[in-house]
Each structure stands twice: as structure tokens, then as C-alpha cells.
Amino acid sequence: MGTILPKFDSVFSIDCVIFGFDEGELKILLIERNEEPFKNWWALPGYIVEQDESIDHAAERILYELTGLRGIYMDQFYTFGDVNRHPQGRVITVAYYAMIRLSGSKELKPVSNYASKAVWIPVNDLPKLAFDHEKIFSKGFEKIRHKISYQPIAFELLPEKFTLTQLQHLYEVILNKKLDKRNFRKKMLNYGILKELDEKQKGVSYRAAKLYKFDKRKYTKLFQKEITFGK
Amino acid sequence: MGTILPKFDSVFSIDCVIFGFDEGELKILLIERNEEPFKNWWALPGYIVEQDESIDHAAERILYELTGLRGIYMDQFYTFGDVNRHPQGRVITVAYYAMIRLSGSKELKPVSNYASKAVWIPVNDLPKLAFDHEKIFSKGFEKIRHKISYQPIAFELLPEKFTLTQLQHLYEVILNKKLDKRNFRKKMLNYGILKELDEKQKGVSYRAAKLYKFDKRKYTKLFQKEITFGK
DNA sequence: ATATAATGTGTATTTTTTACACTAAGTAAT
DNA sequence: ATTACTTAGTGTAAAAAATACACATTATAT
Structure with a gap:
């Protein structure tokens, strides 16, 4: 993928809010973007869905490519479809979340060079994020907060x-x-x-x-x- | 829209599960399709999102065009993105639901001729539906069942x-x-x-x-x- | 007057939730 | 070995919520 998105009619993407708990802190997984737009910004791991893959499959693949984490089962929680959420065109994104175990500290190493790195960041200390990713994160956080109140998913x-x-x-x-x-x-x-x-x-x-x-x-x-x- | 979808890269659509309660029965709103594929089949009111409209807006518009119901506030509940859910290409659909009051029996009259009619059908007596709409309906029904257990939305x-x-x-x-x-x-x-x-x-x-x-x-x-x- | 059909109501029991504070156990420093 | 420190581990009473259960009352229709 180049620095400028191809002209497109409509594009689906996936964004992932991956929660981890480490040293008493709740963290999420962020990448540093290595491509325009928002080059060098922090962002949720997210990318475009291929033509011939289901969105669930895409979520797994994209998370792997951007962070090196493999086989993480995620649940979809919301789809963001405002017209101008992406500066270069119409991109509707399906947001997924997962809660994972950090023990053994799986190594984070982006496979794609769309991300320059992937890092765990405490949710109480998040930097400014690319696109509408702060909104996506908030909704994801709400989701697990709600879910934990009726299922002990912790x-x-x-x-x-x-x-x-x-x-x-x-x-x-x-x-x-x-x-x-x-x-x-x-x-x-x-x-x-x-x-x-x-x-x-x-x-x-x-x-x-x-x-x-x-x-x-x-x-x-x-x-x-x-x-x-x-x- | 013709009988064959244009060749497209990717298309978003909206499908609506609209619940109503009438004569002691829980019903949903279905349309009879007037276009291929699934011409003359029953289906959830659903259509393609325009380039320049948010998905929330699209949901409202589409419901109006296919059923004549105006200004219905809906919540999104799930996005269906299997590769082959649409026989003519890749269509990812964002499903919305609403619960509405049938009193006064607003008239149902499709504006678009993509639907030949719109009818309330009891959920316990649903016909076979187009596409994966049975799956979408089930998930929507689950959603309201879950929601009513913690919020008296009835x-x-x-x-x-x-x-x-x-x-x-x-x-x-x-x-x-x-x-x-x-x-x-x-x-x-x-x-x-x-x-x-x-x-x-x-x-x-x-x-x-x-x-x-x-x-x-x-x-x-x-x-x-x-x-x-x-x- | 009578039959009918649904309304409207109370209590005892069990379960769940809440509030609340001290002793016990292990470690570290002296 | 004594002491200081830090967290682990524990019980009970009160309040609130959930459950199980049955009959007299009221309006209408005949």
C-alpha cells in the first residue's frame, strides 16, 4: 500500500481494541503508524479487509500483521460509519475487541511495515490517536465494562x-x-x-x-x- | 438498480429488524423484494449505503424508502461480513434494530420499487427469508431479549x-x-x-x-x- | 340474578447484596 | 529473636430483592 489510498468507492476496515492487564494496569495495544495519513501517530491496530475474506478472519489476520499476535479470538462490538472518519475517502470500520493474557509477554513485532511498532499502553495514559480511534477505544472500554457486570470475563x-x-x-x-x-x-x-x-x-x-x-x-x-x- | 448488481469492489448495506407488538403478538417488518436476487422473496428491509451518508443516516433513509416509515430511531447491533452472504458480490451489512409503537397503524407503503410491499409478520410465523436474513433476525431477537433483561425497554x-x-x-x-x-x-x-x-x-x-x-x-x-x- | 372473565392484591420464605474491622501470616530489618 | 511492616484472610447482621403461591373483586354479557 502506498502513501495515498487508491481512489475507491468504499472500503471496509477493521480496528482492534486489545486489552491486557499488566503490573496492575489495564492496557491496550497500539501501533505506531508508518504510513500516511497520520504517519507516526499512535493508532489502534487496524487495516483494510480483503475482498475474499470474512470480517472475522480479517480481524485475526490484521491483528497478526500489525502486532505479531497470532490466533487471538476477538468479538465485534461496533461499526463506525461516519462519512468523514477517514480523511482520504469513505472507510467504514468494524471494531473488534479481545481481552488477552500478557503472561509470558508474547513478543510484539509487526509483520507488515504499515506499523513501525506495536506497544502496550495503559488506558489511563493514552496518547492522542489517529482517525476516530479515541471514540472507538471508548466504546470498546464501555463494552467490556458492561460485559464484566454480567459475565466474569476478567x-x-x-x-x-x-x-x-x-x-x-x-x-x-x-x-x-x-x-x-x-x-x-x-x-x-x-x-x-x-x-x-x-x-x-x-x-x-x-x-x-x-x-x-x-x-x-x-x-x-x-x-x-x-x-x-x-x- | 438493475437486476444484476454492478461489478463492485465492496458494498455496504444496512438491514433493519423492526419490532412491533400488535394483537398480543411480536412482529417484525418484512418487505417483499421486487428485484433480483431473491425477487419475490421476503426479506428484512435493507439496501445499499450511499457514498456520502453515514450509516446511521442510511439506516433511516433505507427504512423509509422500503416501508414508508419515517424518522425511526434505530440502534446498530451487529455487522455481518461473511464472504458469500450475497450471491452477487461482496456485501457487508450493518444490522440495525428498533422497537416501535404500532398504534395508529402507520401506513406501510414502500417509496422505492425495490420492495413491492412491506408487512408486519409475527416472529413466530416467519417465512423463509432472502440472503442470511434469518440469521440477522435471530441475532436481533437475541439482542432485544438480552436488553430487556436489564432495561425495561418494552x-x-x-x-x-x-x-x-x-x-x-x-x-x-x-x-x-x-x-x-x-x-x-x-x-x-x-x-x-x-x-x-x-x-x-x-x-x-x-x-x-x-x-x-x-x-x-x-x-x-x-x-x-x-x-x-x-x- | 347469574355466569363469565380478567383484575388486583399480601405474605412468608429464600436468596442476594451490602456494610463493616480485626487477627493471622509471612517477610525484612535490626 | 524481636519488632515492624504489609497484605491475606475471615463472619455476621441487616437490608433489599426475588420467589412461590390463591382468592376475593369488579365489570360486562346474558
């Missing part, structure tokens, strides 16, 4: 083994409010989707906490069913 | 004045389950968004029920705020 962001305090901090960061420790634990344990391990946290200079795992089977059973309204 | 479907029994029936139809009369009333009245009127139902051959109105101010106050997680 575990997707945590390492496989985690402490209850880590889980609580994550909730607090997403919901942007303090939660009560005892009530939080009661509620989480009551769901019955946490498995207590025989292990403890290591490398902390204070009393080590018990580690837990999510029980995916029970999670699926509990939350894939219909939402109920009582009798 | 009033958008009811006439201005309604009885509690009518409201309950509507919930039952959307949720596809029987609800308990006393509990339902308690819950609804507790929201504090219903205004009891000094009027009664008319024209029924049994004891007439009190009429209620939704109090839009209180509704907005109550449900436009953030969803909470407690302390």
Missing part, C-alpha cells in the same frame, strides 16, 4: 494462576471503583468457577496469597445459558 | 397507554416464558417508571384494567446511568 486477562486480590484489582480497574474485599471474595467464590490451588504466590515480600485458577468448564456451563428473569 | 413497543397485563404479555412473548402476575407487577411498579392514570381500558367485555403510562423522565434518570457492581 479471567481472560489474568495469568493462569492468580490471587483473589489480583482479580479484585482488575475488576476495580475496569469498573473504576473500589470494591469491598470480603464481599468480592464471597461473590466470586460463590459463582463456583474458581479452583483453589495448593500453591502460593512467590517472590513477594509479605505474606503470600493462595493461587486460584478459573474452571473453564463450570464457567461455560454457568454463563453460556440464557439470562433469566425469574418466574 | 414500553417502546406499547401504545402510550397500556395495562399491566399487556405489559406482562409483551415480556412473556419476548422472553418466551410465563411470568408470575404479582411478582411482575411488584417489580415493574417498584422501578417507579410507571404513571398510573385515572383512566380505564375500554371496549373489553370484562372488568376493565387501569391504564398506565411510562414516565420517560424517570426512566432516563434510572437507566441511563452506569451499571453498578455494588461497593
Whole structure:
């Protein structure tokens, strides 16, 4: 792709809001653009959908090409279709989000040179973004905030083994409010989707906490069913 | 538009799932197509987005042109982007939904002759639909079912004045389950968004029920705020 | 007057949510 | 080994919300 978009009738693109949780902070994945427009600006990983691929497939491919992250399952959350959202023509973009585990810190290395780099940036410290990507990010953040209030999806962001305090901090960061420790634990344990391990946290200079795992089977059973309204 | 779509790179379209409630039945608005492909088939009202209009605007325009309904506010709920969803080329469609009041029975009269007619059809009695419109309808139905479980949006479907029994029936139809009369009333009245009127139902051959109105101010106050997680 | 059909109402029980504070355990420094 | 420090871990009472359940009342039609 050159510096100027070809003249086109209409173009679909995908933009990805990928959430990660690291060092107690909620982060998203940004790229630095290496092409006009907005060259050298920060942006959500996003690019144009090919003619012969589904949008779900495109989302996966584009995320890979711009960040090096492979096989990330994403959900679509909103489509942005204002006429002038792209300075060079009509581009309607379908926004996807995912919450992923940063443990092991998969390497970020753009495959395409449309991005010069890909970096995790704390959501509380975002730079100015290209296009309408701030709006897209906000809507994505809203989406996970809403979703976490009816499905305990937070575990997707945590390492496989985690402490209850880590889980609580994550909730607090997403919901942007303090939660009560005892009530939080009661509620989480009551769901019955946490498995207590025989292990403890290591490398902390204070009393080590018990580690837990999510029980995916029970999670699926509990939350894939219909939402109920009582009798 | 001719019988064969022009060769195109990519086309956006809009499809609308418009819910109405009439004679105790939940219905959606369908058109009979007057053009190939799927000529003479039933379909959701849907058409192609123009170059110079936002998708929200396109949704309103398209609904008007195909059904005669004007100024209906719709929300987007999903974008369908499988490669072969349209037999003649790549068409990505953004699906919108709305819930509207059928009282006064606005006339349905397609403006464009892309549709030969527009009709309300009960959701429990849908014919086979063009394209992947059955999938789109299902997702839209899921959407309102989910939404009604956390926001009492049902009033958008009811006439201005309604009885509690009518409201309950509507919930039952959307949720596809029987609800308990006393509990339902308690819950609804507790929201504090219903205004009891000094009027009664008319024209029924049994004891007439009190009429209620939704109090839009209180509704907005109550449900436009953030969803909470407690302390 | 009677039959009919839907309205309208209360209570007890269970479950869920909320508020709230101290002791226990491990680590680090002396 | 004592002490200081920091976080882990725990229970209970009260309030609010959800559930289960049945019958007398009212308007209309005959």
C-alpha cells in the first residue's frame, strides 16, 4: 500500500481494541503508524479487509500483521460509519475487541511495515490517536465494562494462576471503583468457577496469597445459558 | 438498480429488524423484494449505503424508502461480513434494530420499487427469508431479549397507554416464558417508571384494567446511568 | 340474578447484596 | 529473636430483592 489510498468507492476496515492487564494496569495495544495519513501517530491496530475474506478472519489476520499476535479470538462490538472518519475517502470500520493474557509477554513485532511498532499502553495514559480511534477505544472500554457486570470475563486477562486480590484489582480497574474485599471474595467464590490451588504466590515480600485458577468448564456451563428473569 | 448488481469492489448495506407488538403478538417488518436476487422473496428491509451518508443516516433513509416509515430511531447491533452472504458480490451489512409503537397503524407503503410491499409478520410465523436474513433476525431477537433483561425497554413497543397485563404479555412473548402476575407487577411498579392514570381500558367485555403510562423522565434518570457492581 | 372473565392484591420464605474491622501470616530489618 | 511492616484472610447482621403461591373483586354479557 502506498502513501495515498487508491481512489475507491468504499472500503471496509477493521480496528482492534486489545486489552491486557499488566503490573496492575489495564492496557491496550497500539501501533505506531508508518504510513500516511497520520504517519507516526499512535493508532489502534487496524487495516483494510480483503475482498475474499470474512470480517472475522480479517480481524485475526490484521491483528497478526500489525502486532505479531497470532490466533487471538476477538468479538465485534461496533461499526463506525461516519462519512468523514477517514480523511482520504469513505472507510467504514468494524471494531473488534479481545481481552488477552500478557503472561509470558508474547513478543510484539509487526509483520507488515504499515506499523513501525506495536506497544502496550495503559488506558489511563493514552496518547492522542489517529482517525476516530479515541471514540472507538471508548466504546470498546464501555463494552467490556458492561460485559464484566454480567459475565466474569476478567479471567481472560489474568495469568493462569492468580490471587483473589489480583482479580479484585482488575475488576476495580475496569469498573473504576473500589470494591469491598470480603464481599468480592464471597461473590466470586460463590459463582463456583474458581479452583483453589495448593500453591502460593512467590517472590513477594509479605505474606503470600493462595493461587486460584478459573474452571473453564463450570464457567461455560454457568454463563453460556440464557439470562433469566425469574418466574 | 438493475437486476444484476454492478461489478463492485465492496458494498455496504444496512438491514433493519423492526419490532412491533400488535394483537398480543411480536412482529417484525418484512418487505417483499421486487428485484433480483431473491425477487419475490421476503426479506428484512435493507439496501445499499450511499457514498456520502453515514450509516446511521442510511439506516433511516433505507427504512423509509422500503416501508414508508419515517424518522425511526434505530440502534446498530451487529455487522455481518461473511464472504458469500450475497450471491452477487461482496456485501457487508450493518444490522440495525428498533422497537416501535404500532398504534395508529402507520401506513406501510414502500417509496422505492425495490420492495413491492412491506408487512408486519409475527416472529413466530416467519417465512423463509432472502440472503442470511434469518440469521440477522435471530441475532436481533437475541439482542432485544438480552436488553430487556436489564432495561425495561418494552414500553417502546406499547401504545402510550397500556395495562399491566399487556405489559406482562409483551415480556412473556419476548422472553418466551410465563411470568408470575404479582411478582411482575411488584417489580415493574417498584422501578417507579410507571404513571398510573385515572383512566380505564375500554371496549373489553370484562372488568376493565387501569391504564398506565411510562414516565420517560424517570426512566432516563434510572437507566441511563452506569451499571453498578455494588461497593 | 347469574355466569363469565380478567383484575388486583399480601405474605412468608429464600436468596442476594451490602456494610463493616480485626487477627493471622509471612517477610525484612535490626 | 524481636519488632515492624504489609497484605491475606475471615463472619455476621441487616437490608433489599426475588420467589412461590390463591382468592376475593369488579365489570360486562346474558
